[in-house]
Amino acid sequence: MTETTQIGGTGGSKLRADAADNRARILTAARELIAERGIDVPMTAIARRAGVGAATLFRRFPDRSSLIAEAFATQLTHCESVLEEASADPDPWHGFCMFIEDLGRMQVEDRGFTEAFLSAVADRSGIDEKRMRAESAFAGLVDRAQKAGRLRPDFSPSDLLLIFLANGGLSQAPPEHAHDLSRRLIAYLLQSFEAKGVRDEQSLPRPSRMGLSEVFPST
Structure with a gap:
């Protein structure tokens, strides 16, 4: 997905809107994949999840550190x-x-x-x-x-x-x-x-209802 081309007098605002949308989707994808797969998730996987090309991702975020810092x-x-x-x-x-x-x-x-x-x-x-x-x-x-x-x-x-x-x-x-x-x-x-x-002997918060069967499910 490219960040669109200028068409007529409204091209500049359209470009900015598409760029902002791409940026937002990249950040959302980064948060989701870091939660699912860890901090070393490939940048290409983030680009695929966001629906943008790798070139678009690296234009916005030249390295992993800049992306993670912005995402969080x-x-x-x-x-x-x-x-x-x-x-x-x-x-x-x-x-x-x-x-x-x-x-x-x-x-x-x-x-x-x-x-x-x-x-x-x-x-x-x-x-x-x-x-x-x-x-x-x-x-x-x-x-x-x-x-x-x-x-x-x-x-x-x-x-x-x-x-x-x-x-x-x-x-x-x-x-x-x-x-x-x-x-x-x-x-x-x-x-x-x-x-x-x-x-101060305050009562503990209520215990979780999670049981050992959910930690060690039967096979």
């Missing part, structure tokens, strides 16, 4: 804004919990986000700087929560990766169970992160 820009921007809000919370423990809970929700709502977040896209110019700012902000939030006596002193900012990987695996669960599983896991983790002697 909304999610990454949201993640940054939630971290900023959490860091500004006068109650650092509340801010910490809010950030972890929101991150968990994002993972199960978008199955491709985990791989995109962890991919080499962070090495792109500008993106790496954002990542370092986010790491610094999270480390500051952890430090404040520990000094307030709410977060256990041996929690490390690098444990965020552990949380991210553990919860990310739940995005592979059937959609009707993924949210319940994730909320319960995050609640368990947050209880384990809270400092001794200050734990």
Whole structure:
């Protein structure tokens, strides 16, 4: 599929409309295929899913990193804004919990986000700087929560990766169970992160109705 040719006086606007449509379909196809097949899905497969030629795809996105960064820009921007809000919370423990809970929700709502977040896209110019700012902000939030006596002193900012990987695996669960599983896991983790002697014994979210038969189906 080409991006159309100019015809008469309306050609310029038609070209822009077709280019925008192609771009949107490429981004949608990239999100879908990353969720289905992982971050290393071939660019040609993305072009086929989007219904465009490879030349059109590479005109819009010259490399995989630029495509992935754009495909998940909304999610990454949201993640940054939630971290900023959490860091500004006068109650650092509340801010910490809010950030972890929101991150968990994002993972199960978008199955491709985990791989995109962890991919080499962070090495792109500008993106790496954002990542370092986010790491610094999270480390500051952890430090404040520990000094307030709410977060256990041996929690490390690098444990965020552990949380991210553990919860990310739940995005592979059937959609009707993924949210319940994730909320319960995050609640368990947050209880384990809270400092001794200050734990607020809140009830866990409801358990998932998913049974072992759905994990290990009979053959």
